[in-house]
Amino acid sequence: MxxxxxxxxxxxxxxxxxxxxxPLDDDLHITDDRRIKAALPTINYALDEDARVIxxxxxxxxxxxxxxxxxxxxxxxxxxxxxxxDVALAxxxxxxxxxxxxxxxxxxxxxxxxNLRFHKExxxxxxxFARKLAGYADVYVDDAFGNAHRTHASNVGxxxxxxVSCAGFLMKRELNYFSSTLEDPLxxxxxxxxxxxxxxxxxxxxxxxxxxxKMIIGGGMAFTFLKAMGYEVGTSLVEDxxxxxxxxxxxxxxxxxxxxxxxxxxxxAEKADSKAVTKIVPIQEIDxxxxxxxxxxxxxxxxxxxxxxxxxxxxxxxxxxxEIDAFSMGTFSLVHAIAQSHALTIVGGGDTDVAVHRAGxxxxxxxxxxxxxxxxELLEGKKLPAVEALNKAAKKMK
Ligand code: AMP
Numbered sequence: 001m002x003x004x005x006x007x008x009x010x011x012x013x014x015x016x017x018x019x020x021x022x023p024l025d026d027d028l029h030i031t032d033d034r035r036i037k038a039a040l041p042t043i044n045y046a047l048d049e050d051a052r053v054i055x056x057x058x059x060x061x062x063x064x065x066x067x068x069x070x071x072x073x074x075x076x077x078x079x080x081x082x083x084x085x086d087v088a089l090a091x092x093x094x095x096x097x098x099x100x101x102x103x104x105x106x107x108x109x110x111x112x113x114x115n116l117r118f119h120k121e122x123x124x125x126x127x128x129f130a131r132k133l134a135g136y137a138d139v140y141v142d143d144a145f146g147n148a149h150r151t152h153a154s155n156v157g158x159x160x161x162x163x164v165s166c167a168g169f170l171m172k173r174e175l176n177y178f179s180s181t182l183e184d185p186l187x188x189x190x191x192x193x194x195x196x197x198x199x200x201x202x203x204x205x206x207x208x209x210x211x212x213x214k215m216i217i218g219g220g221m222a223f224t225f226l227k228a229m230g231y232e233v234g235t236s237l238v239e240d241x242x243x244x245x246x247x248x249x250x251x252x253x254x255x256x257x258x259x260x261x262x263x264x265x266x267x268x269a270e271k272a273d274s275k276a277v278t279k280i281v282p283i284q285e286i287d288x289x290x291x292x293x294x295x296x297x298x299x300x301x302x303x304x305x306x307x308x309x310x311x312x313x314x315x316x317x318x319x320x321x322x323e324i325d326a327f328s329m330g331t332f333s334l335v336h337a338i339a340q341s342h343a344l345t346i347v348g349g350g351d352t353d354v355a356v357h358r359a360g361x362x363x364x365x366x367x368x369x370x371x372x373x374x375x376x377e378l379l380e381g382k383k384l385p386a387v388e389a390l391n392k393a394a395k396k397m398k
Contacts, residue, residue, distance in 0.1 A: 064120025143168025
């Protein structure tokens, strides 16, 4: 694919697709602006080239209609502060007002168009909508990695109509970390997979099991594996329909010489509640009416040991219900272990990203993805539609 530095954007109108889907509180204040900060290298580069920067993004799921609480106004305001310059917000993302605003743009000017998902045509990958967006600029830049697993008008359809399409710095960085690591990792390569259910990460497990040297399995999903191995796991989260799949996974790991690590003890309670009484027990001693909600201290020590010689670590999914303090120790201990390792460390987005930041270790992780869903699809070995579209557009440009 083409990258923004490959293209002459001097003084040109550049339409940049970002993923500014940031969390907002009830008063519409941004509670985490990392996705906006991650866009700054591309925006600043375009401004240094005297380009006129037109920004497009989605926010939340308005379902194809205008929802006041999902306006990009707070994002435009925050971006304006981060850039130290005005960022005007258009009332819509298509229409006469937008055209007028764009026609009046001076070099080094930044405007933002309103939430793309206020139009149902965005999620439908509608050609006419994509054509209109593409028509606003000389160059289209896709830097919305977090949305790259979606086939939408603003990231896939648009590449059919844009004169020139290329990737921004964030998109390239994300792909580099995931693709090059998955293709040719420094070994030992260890994957840590956690989170709630096996079903949500089945394809990632299946893909990684053929690539890694060691796989650490924690979180709720570990209990399906433990039950498949014959342990009584009380009322822990188990997907009974996947017991057979779990057994097969263990067999494939053996055949591939992959070392699997499961919890040997856990923190249990009768329910996932901050006031619940908790106990730490070996896996063999989970009470029938209790559930495993975090890995225990022996497991933390085991997992640390397994990580000690790693040269590459990829992590997706917490080790327990880390949102509740009583069940957060396992996840946070693992964050610290990874941060202290000498390996190349890559963390998927979503909950794992939240855990790393809450543990205060984000500076010590090599790379934290800005896209939970998109990075998971890369772990699954899938091709991202937006990336495919950029590759196709680059071939057309040759
Ligand atoms: P996922 O979206 O699949 O990565 O799952 C993340 C969620 O898994 C978090 O909200 C955790 O609270 C939850 N989780 C982690 N460990 C457990 C567990 N042992 N039992 C139930 N839920 C868990």
